[in-house]
Amino acid sequence: MSEAKYRRVLIKISGEALAGPDRFGLDAAVLGAVAEELKNVRELGVEVALVVGGGNFWRGRGAGDMDRSTADYIGMLATVMNALALQTAIENVGVPTRVQTAIEMREVAEPYIRRKAVSHLSKGRVVIFGAGTGSPFFTTDTTAALRAAEIDADIILLAKNVDAVYSDDPEKNPDAVRYEKLTHQEVLEKGLGVMDSTAASLCRDNDIPIHVFGLREKDGLLKAVRGEKIGTLIT
Numbered sequence: 634m635s636e637a638k639y640r641r642v643l644i645k646i647s648g649e650a651l652a653g654p655d656r657f658g659l660d661a662a663v664l665g666a667v668a669e670e671l672k673n674v675r676e677l678g679v680e681v682a683l684v685v686g687g688g689n690f691w692r693g694r695g696a697g698d699m700d701r702s703t704a705d706y707i708g709m710l711a712t713v714m715n716a717l718a719l720q721t722a723i724e725n726v727g728v729p730t731r732v733q734t735a736i737e738m739r740e741v742a743e744p745y746i747r748r749k750a751v752s753h754l755s756k757g758r759v760v761i762f763g764a765g766t767g768s769p770f771f772t773t774d775t776t777a778a779l780r781a782a783e784i785d786a787d788i789i790l791l792a793k794n795v796d797a798v799y800s801d802d803p804e805k806n807p808d809a810v811r812y813e814k815l816t817h818q819e820v821l822e823k824g825l826g827v828m829d830s831t832a833a834s835l836c837r838d839n840d841i842p843i844h845v846f847g848l849r850e851k852d853g854l855l856k857a858v859r860g861e862k863i864g865t866l867i868t
Contacts, residue, residue, distance in 0.1 A: 638860030639787040641680040641754060645777040646792045648686035648715055650848040657689055659715070664722040670854040671759060672726045679858055680754040682784055683761040684777040685719060687711025705769035709736060712773060716763035717741060729758045735767030735776075747783050754784065774832035782839045789836065789843045790857050791827070796847035798827050798865035815867045827867065836867075843867040
């Protein structure tokens with residue numbers, strides 16, 4: 634197995650990517666496959682942190698007359714459900730894991746404490762950050778950028794349903810241009826749907842590279858960790 638390029642990574646997984654073909658809830662086969670890949674990454678000696686979305690359970694923009702803050706808090710709870718499911722799947726393959734949440738819920742997870750998270754990582758545990766930033770009006774993309782900066786991650790690995798960054802939705806526009814390399818500034822100027830602008834700006838300002846690739850690509854996480862040519866690299 635080739636050597637890893639990075640010492641510590643933060644992996645952002647969308648909630649929809651965990652849903653499987655039904656695009657709702659959780660797919661046991663997908664969870665198992667993600668866990669196996671994470672185990673392989675850990676065996677390379679890489680310290681792994683995760684941020685997971687909640688779109689497989691809740692999309693706040695479809696909440697009708699509900700105020701944005703309430704909708705966002707419900708979304709945060711959805712991310713905790715995904716975090717707990719991932720924790721179980723990862724521990725089932727023999728990798729010790731901790732869930733930390735930005736909203737305190739001690740019965741199911743630790744509260745987020747930066748120094749404790751870094752300590753877990755140094756001991757070989759996978760750390761999953763749930764409940765977003767703990768504040769409404771911020772996405773899990775922003776959470777990924779914030780946590781990556783806080784734990785001094787070398788890169789954000791953005792595992793999505795699509796295999797790279799495109800100029801448009803490739804499912805709707807067959808002429809969409811596929812990018813292999815971009816800068817943070819180009820992502821912002823072109824309005825590409827990689828991350829929201831707050832997250833992209835945070836990554837730019839803290840010089841955090843982003844590697845976008847397809848979650849379902851075989852050994853995609855391993856290839857990204859090794860720095861292989863896959864998906865789109867944003868620097």
